[in-house]
Amino acid sequence: MIIYPAIDLKDGQCVRLVQGRAEDKTVYSDNPGAMAETWQQRGAAWLHVVDLDGAFAGRPVNTLAIRAIAEAIEIPFQVGGGLRRREDVAEVLKAGARRVIIGTKAVNSPEFVKSLLDEFGPDRIVLGLDARDGMVAVEGWVATSNLPVLDFADTMKGLGVTTAVYTDISRDGLLQGPNLKAIEDMARHSGLSIIASGGVSSRENITALRALEGCGVTGAIMGKALYDGKITLAEALEAAGE
Numbered sequence: 001m002i003i004y005p006a007i008d009l010k011d012g013q014c015v016r017l018v019q020g021r022a023e024d025k026t027v028y029s030d031n032p033g034a035m036a037e038t039w040q041q042r043g044a045a046w047l048h049v050v051d052l053d054g055a056f057a058g059r060p061v062n063t064l065a066i067r068a069i070a071e072a073i074e075i076p077f078q079v080g081g082g083l084r085r086r087e088d089v090a091e092v093l094k095a096g097a098r099r100v101i102i103g104t105k106a107v108n109s110p111e112f113v114k115s116l117l118d119e120f121g122p123d124r125i126v127l128g129l130d131a132r133d134g135m136v137a138v139e140g141w142v143a144t145s146n147l148p149v150l151d152f153a154d155t156m157k158g159l160g161v162t163t164a165v166y167t168d169i170s171r172d173g174l175l176q177g178p179n180l181k182a183i184e185d186m187a188r189h190s191g192l193s194i195i196a197s198g199g200v201s202s203r204e205n206i207t208a209l210r211a212l213e214g215c216g217v218t219g220a221i222m223g224k225a226l227y228d229g230k231i232t233l234a235e236a237l238e239a240a241g242e
Contacts, residue, residue: 001206001209001210001213001217001218001219001220001240001241001242002045002046002195002218002219002220002240002242003044003045003206003219003220003222003233003236003237003240003242004044004046004047004048004078004195004219004220004221004222005039005044005047005048005222005223005226005233006047006048006049006050006197006221006222006223006226007032007035007036007039007047007048007049007050007069008049008050008052008223009032009049009050009051009052009053009062009065009066009081010025010052010053010062011053012030012032012062012064012065013027013028013029013030013032014027014028014029014030014031014032014035015027015028015052016028016223016224016227017052026227028227031068032062032065032066032068032069033065033068033069033071033072033073034072036049036069036072036073036077037072037073039233040072040073040074040075042232042233042234043233043234043237043242044075044233044237045075045242046075046076046077046078046219047069047073047075047076047077047078048077048078048080048165048195048197048221049066049069049077049079049080049097050079050080050081051063051066051079051080051081051082052081053081053082054081054082054083055080055081055082055104056082057082058082058084058104059082059084059085059088060081060082060083060088060091060092061082062081063091063092063095066079066092066095066096066097067095067096069096070095070096070097071096076098076099077096077097077098078097078098078099078100078101078126078165079097079099079100080100080101080102080103080126080128080165081101083100083101083102083105084104084105084112086112086115086116086119089102089116089120089125093120093124098124099123099124099125099126099163100124100125100126101126101127101128101165102116102125102126102127102128103127103128103129103130103138104128104138106127106128106152106156107136107138107145107147107152108138110155110159113125113127113156113159113161114159114160117159117160117161122160122161122162122163123162125161126161126163126164126165126195127153127156127161127163127164127165127192128164128165128167129149129152129153129164129165129166129167129186130167130169131149131166131167131168131169131182132144132168132169134148134149134150134182135147135148135149136148136149136152137169149186150185150186150190153186153189153190153192154189154190156192157190157191157192161192162192162193163192163193163194163195163218164186164190164192164193164194164195165195165197165221166182166183166186166194166195166196167197167198167221168182168183168197168198168199169198176199176201177199177200177201177202177204177205178196178198178199178200178205178208178209178220179198179199180208180209180212183196183209183212183217184212184215184217187212187215187216187217188215188216190216191216192216193216193218194216194217194218194219195217195218195219195220195221196209196217196219196220196221197220197221200220200221200222200225201222201224201225201230201231202225202230202231203231203235203236203238203239205220206220206236206239206240207239210239210240210241220240222236
């Protein structure tokens with residue numbers, strides 16, 4: 001199972017928010033490239049990058065920081081946040097991202113996801129499945145749709161999506177552990193390759209997620225726990241079997 005250290009970008013800095021709230025911000029670094037290089041040196045095989053300003057603005061905002069990350073590291077990384085136009089997706093891929101994550105736009109326009117899959121391929125396009133109480137959350141998590149997240153996953157799988165980042169917003173940034181039942185239900189129901197996000201904060205959490213590899217859980221995103229020293233990346237990688 002792959003551990004994805006998270007780099008959340010806001011105003012060109014590396015930050016963490018609690019449950020996506022912009023006012024609940026902790027700044028960890030003002031040098032995203034150096035932060036990415038640190039995770040690479042510590043053994044990360046992938047990184048997970050989020051343009052938080054982009055998620056709120058509906059367009060990429062931290063492209064310079066994304067380029068800086070690409071220039072600083074050799075390992076691949078995926079980027080999400082505000083990618084709602086074809087040209088924005090192309091820009092972020094050109095900036096150095098291996099994959100992009102499509103969330104809000106996928107809810108509003110499934111045909112947009114289909115066009116991206118046709119143009120760039122399923123290896124470059126990842127679905128962002130953000131859930132609050134079983135419903136899909138959108139617009140940088142500030143709004144909740146009337147769309148059940150399992151139904152949405154079915155629709156996207158039918159279009160050709162193969163991989164999804166699944167986030168239970170209620171657990172994000174709280175170090176309370178992931179919602180294992182919801183993650184297992186999503187993996188078994190959807191047949192997608194699921195990267196778990198939200199609350200992953202201990203060796204025990206990672207071991208529990210690794211036990212779900214057989215039903216499709218292939219990775220876990222970690223942020224606050226790594227930055228706050230609750231667990232080292234070496235410990236997380238060992239628990240994940242990397």
